[in-house]
């Protein structure tokens with residue numbers, strides 16, 4: 001059994017990965033400041049409540065739990081918000097990450113899996129995005145992720161810290177066992193918003209842009225089931241623990257779904273119409289982002305098993321049917337009152 005530190009382990013992808021790590025016989029230790037994460041989502045190991053920028057806390061945690069590797073999920077991750085408060089994105093995602101990496105170097109931790117993003121590419125100029133596609137982000141969030149990748153590139157020659165940068169496309173779906181799932185406030189991801197606009201009488205889905213140069217005019221994204229992401233993290237850890245060198249890998253399926261495809265699937269799984277309102281395009285939204293995921297398959301011997309749109313939306317629907325769309329913050333306010 002290895003102790004693995006999960007920064008952001010109380011978040012959406014972090015909690016699913018914690019479950020998969022525990023199933024693989026490891027101890028996931030979550031370090032989370034609970035800004036967007038949920039205390040209830042930490043079920044498979046201890047929660048250390050605090051910030052990645054608190055380097056003394058990181059060092060104490062690494063020593064107390066004899067951490068052998070880190071999966072660095074913690075970040076602010078709202079693309080739209082990053083255009084409004086870019087300073088907060090660079091402070092949290094860049095300055096915070098640099099502090100974390102320094103603490104890891106000081107403590108002798110040399111294996112890091114980093115949550116990067118397809119947002120580091122910017123506009124897609126080829127039919128599929130390979131890892132060699134130019135990285136020219138079109139929002140501060142993407143730039144903050146790219147900066148962390150660039151820093152990590154130099155940590156291997158300088159400090160022997162090897163890393164895998166997993167560039168996720170669009171994480172979606174929920175644990176089929178319904179022990180965890182997506183719970184953000186505000187929610188900005190299309191699939192939960194489409195389900196909510198179908199399941200709740202007073203909810204609508206705002207669709208930004210219907211005149212994109214795509215077959216149906218709406219944006220295309222590559223949705224990857226969160227349990228497939230979780231299994232890729234375990235493969236990436238094993239790769240690093242075997243001594244694999246630093247590498248960046250796309251995690252997607254190679255197949256895109258449009259916003260209108262998602263709406264149609266939401267209507268199929270719920271049996272109810274999605275109340276959609278079509279709006280102007282939003283700045284910073286590329287028309288299409290679809291991965292060439294062949295390198296991850298090759299390097300990690302990994303492939304998605306649950307990422308067809310039907311399975312993604314079925315698991316998300318079951319999760320939200322059980323848990324509703326209440327936010328953790330509202331729940332904890334209710335409890336406190």
Ligand SMILES: NC(=O)c1ccc[n+]([C@@H]2O[C@H](COP(=O)([O-])OP(=O)(O)OC[C@H]3O[C@@H](n4cnc5c(N)ncnc54)[C@H](O)[C@@H]3O)[C@@H](O)[C@H]2O)c1
Nearest residue numbers: 008011012013033034035036037051052074075077115171
């Ligand atoms: N969800 C996606 O589709 C997607 C796509 C690409 C990349 N990513 C990246 O994956 C990671 C996880 O995303 P998610 O969807 O699970 O988001 P999330 O908001 O559910 O999880 C992020 C977690 O990090 C914590 N956190 C944030 N800043 C922190 C700090 N300074 N110190 C300690 N904890 C902190 C939050 O409380 C939260 O629990 C993020 O780095 C995100 O940028 C997500």
